[in-house]
Every structure is written in structure tokens, then in C-alpha cells.
Amino acid sequence: MSKVYDYLVIGAGPAGMSAAIEASNAGLRVLVLDQAASAGGQIYRNLCQVRGSQEKILGPDYVAGKPLLAQFMAANCDYQPLAQVWHMEVHEKGFLVAALVGGVAITFITSHLLLANGAMERPMAIAGCHKPGVMTAGAGQILLKSSALIPKDVVLAGSGPLLLLLAQQYCAAGVTITALLDTTPKSNYWYSMPWLVAGLTTPRQLFKGVWLTLVQRIKLPYISDISHIEIVGDSQVSGVRYTVAGKEHHLSCNLVMLHQGLIPQTQMAQLLGCPLEWNDAKQCCQAQVGVAGETSISGLQVAGDAGAIGGAYLAQLEGKIAGIARVHSTEKMPSWGMRLTHRWQRFRVKQQHWARGLVDRL
Ligand SMILES: Cc1cc2nc3c(=O)[nH]c(=O)nc-3n(C[C@H](O)[C@H](O)[C@H](O)COP(=O)(O)OP(=O)(O)OC[C@H]3O[C@@H](n4cnc5c(N)ncnc54)[C@H](O)[C@@H]3O)c2cc1C
Secondary structure, X not given: OOOEEOEEEEOOOHHHHHHHHHHHHOOOOEEEEOOOOOOOOOOOOOOOOOOHHXXXXXXXXXXXXXXXXXXXXXXXXXEEOOEXXXXXXXXXXXXXXXXXXOOEEEEEEEXXXXXXXXXXXXXXXXXXXXXXXXXXXXXXXHHHHHHOOOOOEEEEEEEOHHHHHHHHHHHHHOOEEEEEEEOOOHHHHHHHHHHHHHOOOOOHHHHHHHHHHHHHHHHOOEEOOEEEEEEEOOOOOOEEEEEEOOEEEEEEOOOEEEEEOEEEOOXXXXXXXXXXXXXXXXXXXXXXXXXXXEOOOOOEEEOHHHOOOXXXXXXXXXXXXXXXXXXXXXXXXXXHHHHHHHHHHHHHHHXXXXXXXXXXXX
């Protein structure tokens, strides 16, 4: 027999946790399913276990998730970790969601469903990327957060904030970064200036990005304006070949981590028939989502990076708004809920400016 819920949330990241806190505080029967072993999502992965020197390595933005995590763990909702959602469909009572929990297939019924299943890394399909010794930067960071596993040395290649953040965390952990190969064309920096200035009114994220870039440029063998990057090796990686200013270079290494930004995980929304749209600034497809996470499918919401890439702050805000909207319905939002919605809209517009500056013309 499937247990019936008022609100089923897929994903215990900043978006899913915030939504679940709001809905369960209002007395709804809430279930949160997440495939990870503990709550926190990508940014706060394994936060409940990490201590001491590992906290220092992962940095202040990681530890900043503790209050949200504590609030979520104290909330009166059912939370099922290690639950891999593999199917969902529209049902007479709302939605049917199927998950694999401890090797057992379980179905859940819910009147309302929130997809807060986050982002994935944009595939970086360069020649040789299938060879043993090539991973994504996100996978490298997952090993660092969940098991404190680090390589001895590594070449990082691509672009985007996660690559810079991993470089910083690896440096703090004592990893030798043989080179950081930045694929961002130089012309993009000039092109981005007007958009970045337009986003300056909320400078925290922007300054963090600029600061990370500058620090890595000083600390590391940082090689910019890379093109024609290719992984070299027969049965496994033996090096990287790349071009700078028309000249070909070769670097010996046996581990390369690639990254080219994040894109929303839209498969669940697509499965339920939610229409997608093209985001030109972020160069990806995303679900069509309203201000409170609502979609064209009745009872279905999407929040956080699963809807549009915005980072942890925006994901948390969107989750909160989605939870409030579930409790009050979007039309009857309380005034404080409306204020949050306006804050979200202002922030989204600025983000769109940064995104134009950062990823257009790649
Ligand atoms: C690999 C990776 C590492 C990142 N690291 C950082 C970082 O260090 N700092 C930073 O600022 N940003 C990081 N980000 C960006 C990050 O996505 C956002 O900052 C923020 O975590 C988004 O919050 P969210 O709640 O929308 O989604 P997420 O935090 O991504 O949470 C989504 C949750 O959904 C769960 N999930 C997904 N699919 C399923 C399924 N089929 N069944 C059950 N559960 C599922 C996941 O386990 C996850 O816990 C990272 C992104 C990725 C992809």
C-alpha cells in the first residue's frame, strides 16, 4: 500500500529543504526523497559528518549551510535518504512517484509534487574524454566532500565557477594542480563587462567569482584562452594537448578533470509533460516555471537548479517561495511571501545579466 502525502519533494538540497520546512511547519504531510546518504544537496553534501580541517578545506560557504540543515532535520516531515527516484506519472490522486530504497522498489502517492533535484554538469565532449583518467570536476568534488579523497596531482580544464572553487579547495587540501586550462576566450571578458556592471548592484556572488579567478591566476599555473583541447593516451590518459594563440602545447599528466558549467536536470519535468524553453543567456534548456515554481501541470512545481541554474542562495529562496505557495496557493500568498517573490524576481534579473556576461559567446 502506498502512503499518501500532501507534498512530496524530490531532492534535499537548499531548494527541497526550504520547501519542506515551510510546508511541514504549516501542518502538511510532507515526504522528502533524496538519493544521497544525507541531506544538503550538492553544495552542502555530507555537511552533517564533516569536521575540523575538512571544514576549512571546503570553505565558509560550505559551513554556512549548517543552520538550514539543522532546521530541516528538526522539521516534522518524513525524510528518506538513499532513495533513488526512477519513475513518476500523473495519478488520479495527483502523482505516483517510484523510488528504489535499499534495493526495494517503493511507490508513493502525493497530491502535490516539487521537483528540486538540482543540476548536472554540462557534458564537455572533447576528443579522448572517455579515457580512464578523465573525470568531471563535480565528481572530483563529490569524492572530496563525501570521502575526503583527493588526487596527488591533477590538470583542471574548462570554465565556470565550480572549476575555480575546486581549484581553491584542492589547493587548501595540498593537491598539486599541474595546470588550470581556462577555455574562456579572452574576447568574452570584454564582451561581458557591460553585463557584469549591470549586475553589480548585488555584488557578493560577482566579487566571489572575480576574487577566485584572481587568486587562482596568481597561485596556479593558470593558462587562459585555451582552444582545441584534446586528451592524449592509449589505454589511459598520458597528457593533454591544447592550443594557445595558434601554438600547440602538450602537458604530461594522468588525471584530468573537465568542467563547462551546470545545466538543469530536466528529465523528471519532461517525463510529466512539462514544456521546456531555451535559455539563451545560459545556453541550456529549462522547464517553464512561474514565480512560485508552478508549471503548466496542475500540482507540479519545480524549484532551485532543477528549474534554472542560480546557485544556492536563489535555490533556497525559490524552495521557500514554492513551499509557501503550496501552503497558501499562489493566488492567496501572504504579503511576506509576496515580498520574497519580489526579492527573487530582482535577483533573477541581475543573475541573467551576469549569465549573459559569463556564458554568452562561448
Ligand atoms: C556536482 C556539483 C557540485 C556542486 N558544488 C557546489 C559547491 O561546492 N558550491 C556551490 O555554491 N554550488 C555547487 N554546485 C551548484 C549547486 O547545484 C547549487 O549551488 C545548489 O546546491 C543548488 O541547490 P538545489 O537545491 O537546487 O539542488 P541540489 O543541491 O543539487 O540538490 C538536489 C538533490 O536532488 C537529489 N536528486 C537528484 N536526482 C535524484 C533522484 N533521481 N532521486 C532522488 N534524489 C535525487 C540529489 O541527491 C541532491 O541532493 C554544485 C553542483 C553540482 C552539480
